[in-house]
Amino acid sequence: MTDVRTEPAAGPLVDARLTVDRGAFRLDLPLRIDAGEVVALLGPNGAGKTTAVRTLAGLQPLTAGHLTLAGRPIDHPEHRLWTPAERRGVGVVFQDYLLFPHLSALDNVAFGPRRHGADKRAAREQAACWLARVGLAEHGRRKPRQLSGGQAQRVALARALAVEPALLLLDEPLAALDARTRLETRAELHRHLAEHPGAALLVTHDPLDALVLADRLVIIEDGRVVQEGNAATITAQPRTDYVARLVGLNLYRGRAEGRTVRLGDGFALTVADSLHGDAFVAFPPAAVALHRGRPDGSPRNAWPAVVATLQRHGDNLRVQLDGPLAVAADVTPAAAAQLQLSTGQPVWAAVKAAETRAYPADPRAGAGGSAG
Structure with a gap:
């Protein structure tokens, strides 16, 4: 099981100041997400979205600032604290899903529970339950190459949720789908996000995905927040050219x-x-x-x-x-x-x-x- 649980904490489930220096670029992103809340992170190419995902997932250490999940310090450079990715309680759905090509859908989903200490049988039982929840109970034996784009996305989502993450990261989860599949999968994703007890961060360039799936939008440019709020506030009063183009x-x-x-x-x-x-x-x-x-x-x-x-x-x-x-x-x-x-x-x-x-x-x- 995971090291970070999703029981309600006194404050926000995610409490972070993500400060990362990469050459001349600096990401400086304050981020707070409550349990059960979905926040969309939007911005143009080069704004720092990928850096934010990598930092939260444990693939990129902070230069400064802090990251706390469910009240537990995860990354705090000033205190020389850094927690490896597998011990963070973070589930990630990448843009290209990154399913293991040699494993079946069932074993892809079982991978997380196995890494967190479950034996093979228990991990496969958990995986089977999650495949059923995403509507793929009959596809457990299939390899990734035998799945459609929408099915692969659902397997990736099940794999991320199977570790019961405090934080679910979705990095452009619908970008690889065609228009029709995207519409259907967006509706399915909305249902699963509504049922997720932890925090969720959706990284996207598509304003429709953000407006449909997220409770709150955080928009960054050049590594900094330029606007934040619910969809009605953002669309009514854009404050930069990028945001204005985003909402038309x-x-x-x-x-x-x-x-x-x-x-x-x-x-x-x-x-x-x-x-x-x-x-x-x-x-x-x-x-x-x-x-x-x-x-x-x-x-x-x-x-x-x-x-x-x-x-x-x-x-x-x-x-x-x-x-x-x-x-x-x-x-x-x-x-x-x-x-x-x-x-x-x-x-x-x-x-x-x-x-x-x-x-x-x-x-x-x-x-x-x-x-x-």
Whole structure:
């Protein structure tokens, strides 16, 4: 059995400050996860997500900071404490699953309990129970090469959960699946995470996985947390270009004076909210209307633009515009045909003030730009 149990602790099940130096890069990530909570860790390539997973799993020691699981110190460089991976009580589902190719599905799942002291028979009994829980009771004799992608993912999940981990790490667990299998497996994963009594950390680049599976989102860039909160908070008020792209919004930063926000280059946006000081302005691409000429009357924000790119985006077209305000706009194929949109074409863009959201910006944070 594991050295770290999932009985409720006085504080969060995971209490960590992950500080890791790798050359010029530094990860500095405070992380707290309660029992039964699923936290999604998101960020662009190079943000430090993989380093965080390796550190929590025991594959990369901390440079500084600390890691405590269920009240037990696991990694504390200042005290010269470091616990090997097999004694941490951490289960990991890797992106490529990393199943042992020479072992059956049953023995893959039994591997963890065996490493934690169970005899072969007991370990196989535990493994059989876990395969049944993930719907693969009849697949125990199969080798990994005989499993579909979705089945391999479920075997990897069963292997991770069979050690009764205090912390379950899921490193891009759905990335290797095709779209249809991903949808089905996401629903199954959601059920198993809801039943897991310990803490869970989901590392992903897919906002849909995070929004469906996680209770809370932690977003990192350049090794540091840039935003944290539930899905509603993050999607309503993104605070960096990366987050804005993640949730599909255009984002700008400027100086608010009442209902006018003046951006760094002097361009001014009229907004629905009255603010004073540093502010963000966000609006969805669907709020951007395109016209052949300058629109009359209603829009309070209108400017000349040039079509930079045209791409299919769901049932619509995503139009990236250059000009005094770089912006993404979503238009229907019918509207695009009517406007005869093409790369390099001049158009007018317009956004109603009522379609915008303005909110205070932390003056210590980096400057925002545009995102689509």
